[in-house]
Amino acid sequence: MEGHDGELNSLINVKLNVVNVKMSRQIGQAVQAIADLRLPEWRIISLLSSSGGMSQADIRSNIGMDKGQISRTVKTMVSNELIRFDGQDGQARNVRLALTSKGKDIHTHVDTIMQKHKDHVLASLSSDEKQSFYNSLHHIEKSIDAWRG
Numbered sequence: 001m002e003g004h005d006g007e008l009n010s011l012i013n014v015k016l017n018v019v020n021v022k023m024s025r026q027i028g029q030a031v032q033a034i035a036d037l038r039l040p041e042w043r044i045i046s047l048l049s050s051s052g053g054m055s056q057a058d059i060r061s062n063i064g065m066d067k068g069q070i071s072r073t074v075k076t077m078v079s080n081e082l083i084r085f086d087g088q089d090g091q092a093r094n095v096r097l098a099l100t101s102k103g104k105d106i107h108t109h110v111d112t113i114m115q116k117h118k119d120h121v122l123a124s125l126s127s128d129e130k131q132s133f134y135n136s137l138h139h140i141e142k143s144i145d146a147w148r149g
Helices: 002-035 039-051 056-063 067-079 101-122 127-146
Strands: 083-086 096-099
Touching (some): 002 039, 002 101, 039 056, 039 096, 039 101, 056 067, 067 083, 096 101
Antiparallel strands (some): 083 096
């Protein structure tokens, strides 16, 4: 039976990756078509919308972007007036970022469509299955964070 668990663990890793790639591709294509945004820009907009504002370091820890990608994406988003610096000179990594009114409007528009996508993706699961799925993902994330290999 232990061999079956090992095989299942491998398949879970593969399946999680496949689902992640497919969802990222679909969401990326949708936000590009709807709002002319790249996926990293959408992720930052979505995160700032739910948090009210955060630093680049906070963004990195929440969505796993590397420092260089965050810096480039933030620079583009500031120049496109989607986000703004909330603070001193706007250059320090710990200065909070917030959505502009343009960024908020885009979030409202795109989020409606993303909600429909999420509803479609999760429609085949019962409420109990959704809760169990969420709980499982939460436990997996905690295990990943705790692993020191």
